[in-house]
Each structure stands twice: as C-alpha cells, then as structure tokens.
Amino acid sequence: xxxxxxxxxxxxxxxxxxAYMVDGPPRPFSATFAVxxxxxxxxxxxxxxFIDPAHLGLPRIAVLFRRLRxxxxxxxxxxxxxPMMRPDLDDVLRLxxxxxxxxxxNSNLTLYDRHPGRLARADLVYTSLDGDPAAHVAARGxxxxxxxxxxxxxxxxxxxxxxxxxxVTEHSVDQVEFLLRQAEAIGFRMxxxxxxxxxxxxxxxxxxxxxxxxxxxxxxxxxxxxxGRPIASSRPYLEYLAGWDDFAVSAYHDPAVRCPAGHGxxxxxxxxxxxxxxxxxxxxxxxxxxxxxxxxxxxxxxPCSVCSVGPMLEFNLLFRRPVAAALEGLRAYG
Ligand SMILES: C[S@@+](CC[C@H](N)C(=O)[O-])C[C@H]1O[C@@H](n2cnc3c(N)ncnc32)[C@H](O)[C@@H]1O
Ligand code: SF4
Ligand code: SF4
Numbered sequence: 001x002x003x004x005x006x007x008x009x010x011x012x013x014x015x016x017x018x019a020y021m022v023d024g025p026p027r028p029f030s031a032t033f034a035v036x037x038x039x040x041x042x043x044x045x046x047x048x049x050f051i052d053p054a055h056l057g058l059p060r061i062a063v064l065f066r067r068l069r070x071x072x073x074x075x076x077x078x079x080x081x082x083p084m085m086r087p088d089l090d091d092v093l094r095l096x097x098x099x100x101x102x103x104x105x106n107s108n109l110t111l112y113d114r115h116p117g118r119l120a121r122a123d124l125v126y127t128s129l130d131g132d133p134a135a136h137v138a139a140r141g142x143x144x145x146x147x148x149x150x151x152x153x154x155x156x157x158x159x160x161x162x163x164x165x166x167x168v169t170e171h172s173v174d175q176v177e178f179l180l181r182q183a184e185a186i187g188f189r190m191x192x193x194x195x196x197x198x199x200x201x202x203x204x205x206x207x208x209x210x211x212x213x214x215x216x217x218x219x220x221x222x223x224x225x226x227x228g229r230p231i232a233s234s235r236p237y238l239e240y241l242a243g244w245d246d247f248a249v250s251a252y253h254d255p256a257v258r259c260p261a262g263h264g265x266x267x268x269x270x271x272x273x274x275x276x277x278x279x280x281x282x283x284x285x286x287x288x289x290x291x292x293x294x295x296x297x298x299x300x301x302x303p304c305s306v307c308s309v310g311p312m313l314e315f316n317l318l319f320r321r322p323v324a325a326a327l328e329g330l331r332a333y334g
Pocket of ligand 3: 252276304309312
C-alpha cells in the first residue's frame with residue numbers, strides 16, 4: 001500500500017474512532033458498495049443472485065462516491081453479487097480512484113480470463129476459495145473453480161495483492177492446510193469467516209458441524225497465524241471466533257454492548273441505500289444516500305450488537321480494542 005493511502009486510512013480511522021467514542025455524529029472511514037447483486041454463480045450460502053437485480057448507473061455512482069468522500073470515507077470495498085458482471089466495472093474503479101479512495105474489490109474471478117482489464121485499478125483483490133477443487137465446487141457449485149487459480153496467479157505476478165476468503169462450512173472445515181499451502185505456493189493470503197445465516201443477503205442453513213469442531217478449527221487457525229502462515233485474518237479475530245458459543249447464531253442484541261457498524265463503516269446496496277452493515281439489510285430502515293446524508297439521517301440504531309459476521313467483526317474489534325487489534329487489523333487489511 002502507498003504511504004499516502006496508509007496515512008489517509010489511518011487518519012480516517014482515528015477520526016472515526018474518536019467520533020464513535022464520544023458518540024458524536026457518525027464518521028465512517030470505510031464503506032462497502034455492492035455494485036450489483038447479479039452473479040454468474042449460485043453458491044449454496046449466498047442469496048445475492050436471487051435479490052433485486054437493479055443497480056445504479058455510472059452517473060449516480062459518481063454522485064454516491066462524492067457523498068461518501070465528503071462523509072470521510074477513505075477505504076472503499078466494491079463487492080456484489082459478482083462485480084465482473086458489470087461491463088463498466090473499470091469505469092466504476094476509475095471513478096473511485098479519481099476521488100482518492102483506496103479500493104478493494106471482491107470477485108469470484110471465474111470471469112477474469114475474459115476481462116482481465118476490469119480489475120486492473122484495484123488496490124487489493126479479494127476472491128473466494130473454499131478448499132481443493134472438489135470441496136470448492138461442493139460449496140459453490142459447478143464451474144466455481146474454473147480459472148480462479150490462474151487469475152490469482154496472474155494478479156499476484158502483476159503486483160496486485162490477493163486475499164482469498166474461505167467460508168468455514170462442512171465442505172471447508174478440513175481444508176485449511178490445503179488452502180494455506182496453496183497460498184504459500186502462489187503468494188496470496190487467506191481470510192477465513194464463519195458461514196453467516198439468517199439475513200437477506202445469505203441463504204442456506206447453518207453448517208451441520210458441531211460447535212466444538214468449528215471452535216477447534218478457529219483455534220487451529222489462530223495457532224497457524226502465530227506460526228507465520230499466510231493468514232490475513234487478525235489474531236484477535238481468530239481468538240474471538242475460537243470462543244464463539246453457537247455458530248447457528250450469527251448475531252444477537254446485547255443492550256450492554258454498542259456496535260460500531262454505521263459509525264466506523266457502512267454498507268451500500270446496488271440501489272444506493274445505506275445500511276449499518278451488510279448483515280442488517282432487511283433488518284433496519286436504510287438511508288437513500290442519493291437523497292440524504294447518513295450522518296444525520298441514520299437513527300444510530302443497529303438491530304444487533306454482537307456478531308460472528310466475518311468482515312464486520314474485524315472492524316468491530318478495531319473499535320472495541322483500539323490499541324492492540326487496531327494495529328494488527330489495519331496492517332492486515334489496509
Ligand atoms: C457476496 S461475495 C461477493 C464477491 C464474489 N461474488 C465472490 O464470491 O467472491 C463476498 C464473499 O462473501 C462470502 N459469502 C457469501 N455468502 C456467505 C455466507 N452466508 N456467510 C459468509 N460468507 C459468505 C463469499 O464466499 C465471498 O467470499
Ligand atoms: S458468493 Fe459470490 S459468487 Fe457466490 S453466489 Fe454469492 S455473489 Fe455469486
Ligand atoms: S453486531 Fe453490528 S456488525 Fe454485527 S451484524 Fe449486527 S450490526 Fe452488523
């Protein structure tokens with residue numbers, strides 16, 4: 001990461017953290033924008049391809065990005081659905097980079113060989129790998145592994161950092177060693193996240209794996225991280241999940257706990273509506289960012305305050321353990 005981006009993100013984070021600590025108007029430093037819900041795959045745990053296929057065109061995305069920037073957002077994640085389904089993805093990335101965002105992009109990479117240029121401007125690419133080809137296909141469907149490793153290799157050779165996300169399910173729980181060896185051989189890092197259940201953007205039932213077996217997997221990941229294996233997930237995150245009680249529950253409300261979602265980061269759906277985080281989609285009233293300002297329009301409430309939801313949990317630890325977790329988490333994810 002360029003020094004200028006590092007400083008900009010750290011400044012945004014500290015500003016965000018201070019606003020959160022004094023319970024002032026929210027000042028998110030990070031946003032995820034789902035550029036589309038459309039997708040060429042039908043993974044067993046994901047609902048995106050089955051929800052509203054409408055998405056904003058470039059001129060409205062330009063308005064949205066300017067609003068996010070004015071709000072203090074420095075770090076922008078472009079996600080989906082599958083972003084590579086958009087022929088204008090390169091223009092979306094150009095808009096984001098021209099406004100000075102540090103930009104990560106999530107893609108299943110199965111369409112990469114047809115349009116490698118569409119990802120050229122991303123600062124970091126997240127992809128998905130749930131194990132060896134058989135395990136990956138069992139979790140994500142026929143064709144889901146095609147071209148992924150070639151694309152990762154190509155990106156790594158071109159100097160784009162890659163992090164592959166593994167959703168921990170019955171298909172992947174015994175695939176950790178395989179995935180880490182593959183990451184070491186090709187030169188990328190792995191992030192692991194629990195299978196999230198019970199909200200609009202996911203589907204399926206909790207993995208039929210005993211909680212103790214899942215906790216053992218998270219403990220093994222924490223040990224592998226300590227041993228220097230290529231795991232992007234932070235140590236506090238892995239240790240937190242090694243103590244999660246019941247993986248059939250992704251989130252709950254504890255009145256004694258505040259959640260940093262909406263304060264430190266937010267999620268914008270393909271229609272331009274903002275939610276505190278992706279998991280809250282359908283569980284709270286969103287804010288239309290093309291018409292309103294999140295800082296004043298959001299009621300500062302979240303439907304839950306404790307969760308095991310992968311991407312958000314890392315951010316939550318940044319706000320709840322700002323000294324130890326922040327340094328490690330910011331280093332790992334930019
Ligand atoms: C929604 S996808 C979008 C990007 C791209 N289509 C992909 O699959 O990489 C982002 C990430 O969320 C993960 N994901 C999808 N459903 C999930 C669930 N129920 N629980 C946890 N992670 C999930 C996917 O495996 C993927 O790594
Ligand atoms: S996880 Fe990604 S690739 Fe799979 S259906 Fe969802 S959006 Fe598509
Ligand atoms: S606890 Fe916070 S970050 Fe987690 S799902 Fe609920 S609102 Fe989102």
